[in-house]
Amino acid sequence: MTLDLRGVPCPLNWVRTKLALEELRPGERLEVLLDPGEPLESVPASARAAGHEVTVAGETVTIVRR
Amino acid sequence: MTLSDDALERYSRQLVLPEWTGAAQERLAGASAIVVGAGALGCPAATYLVAAGVGRLGLVDSDAVELSNLNRQPLHSTPDIGLNKAESAAAKLRLVNPDCLVETYPVRLEEVNAEAIVAGADVVVDCSDSFATRYLVNDACCAQGIPLVEGGVLGFSGLVLPIRPGESACYRCAFPSEPPAGAVPTCEEAGVLGATAGIVGAIQALEALKLLTGAVPARTDTILQLDAATLELTHVRTSRRPDCPACAPQSGA
Numbered sequence: 001m002t003l004d005l006r007g008v009p010c011p012l013n014w015v016r017t018k019l020a021l022e023e024l025r026p027g028e029r030l031e032v033l034l035d036p037g038e039p040l041e042s043v044p045a046s047a048r049a050a051g052h053e054v055t056v057a058g059e060t061v062t063i064v065r066r
Numbered sequence: 067m068t069l070s071d072d073a074l075e076r077y078s079r080q081l082v083l084p085e086w087t088g089a090a091q092e093r094l095a096g097a098s099a100i101v102v103g104a105g106a107l108g109c110p111a112a113t114y115l116v117a118a119g120v121g122r123l124g125l126v127d128s129d130a131v132e133l134s135n136l137n138r139q140p141l142h143s144t145p146d147i148g149l150n151k152a153e154s155a156a157a158k159l160r161l162v163n164p165d166c167l168v169e170t171y172p173v174r175l176e177e178v179n180a181e182a183i184v185a186g187a188d189v190v191v192d193c194s195d196s197f198a199t200r201y202l203v204n205d206a207c208c209a210q211g212i213p214l215v216e217g218g219v220l221g222f223s224g225l226v227l228p229i230r231p232g233e234s235a236c237y238r239c240a241f242p243s244e245p246p247a248g249a250v251p252t253c254e255e256a257g258v259l260g261a262t263a264g265i266v267g268a269i270q271a272l273e274a275l276k277l278l279t280g281a282v283p284a285r286t287d288t289i290l291q292l293d294a295a296t297l298e299l300t301h302v303r304t305s306r307r308p309d310c311p312a313c314a315p316q317s318g319a
Binding site (some may be wrong): 011014015016018022046047049052063 | 069074075078079080082084086088089
C-alpha cells in the first residue's frame, strides 16, 4: 500500500501514516511518499519511536508495522 | 466509521499522541456523555469533551445564568444573564465543535428523573453543586453500570473520583453518608476562584476521556485531592465496600 503525502504538512502527515498503519497487520508494509525537509525528518522518526521498522530511500519511506 | 479529512485535522494534535489511536478517536465519536451541571465544573468539563470529539453531549441544568456566576463559568457571558445555563452553554459548545450533537436538559436532576437522564450514556460527569445530587447521580450510574467521574470544588480545595461501577469504588463507597446540613459550607459561603474550578473540571474531562476510549487507564479507586493554594495533589486510595447500598452485587441497585 502506498500513501502519497506530498503536500501534506506536519503533523497531519504522521497522523495519516499512523492511522494507515493501524489498518495493517503486524509485518505488513506501508510505503509513504513525503516532501523533503521537516516531513522526511519527522515522519520516519515518529514511526521508529512507535516501534515500527523504517527504511528511507530518497523521498519514499517504507514502514513495516510492528 | 472513518474519520473525515476535517476530523483528522481537527483532532491531529491528540492523534499524534502515541496512546491516542484512530480507533480511540472513533470510539469517542460513537460515545454519548452526560454532564450534570453547566456551572464552574461543567463549563470546562463539557468544553474539553466536545472539543476532543465526543459524539453526543447532554447538558443538565435548570438554573439561569447570574452575574455572580461569571467569575468561574467561562461558557457564559454577560449577555447570557437570565438564560438557562444548559442552553447558554450548549450554544457555545455547538460553535466549538459542530460535529458533536449537544442536547440540553433544562431541568433539575432529581430522584424521579435521574435514571432516565443518565440512561444510555457511556459516561456521566457529575459537575453538580450539592451532595444530594451527587448521591443521586452516583446511585443512578451504579444501577445502570455507567462509568462516572465525580468532582467537587470549594475554596481552594478540589476533588475528583473516576468510577467504574461494579469494578471500582463508587462515590458512596468512598463517602458512605452525606455530611450533615451546615457541616460543609456552600460555594456562596466558602468562595471559589474560577481558575481552581477550571483545573478540577479539566481533570474530570480527562478522566471521562480515559473511561470512554481506554487510551490510558482512568485513575479509579483513587480520590484525587487538589490544594490549589499550594498546588499539592494528594492521592487517597479508596476501595469498594462489600455492603455498599449503591454498587454491591446484593444491593439490587
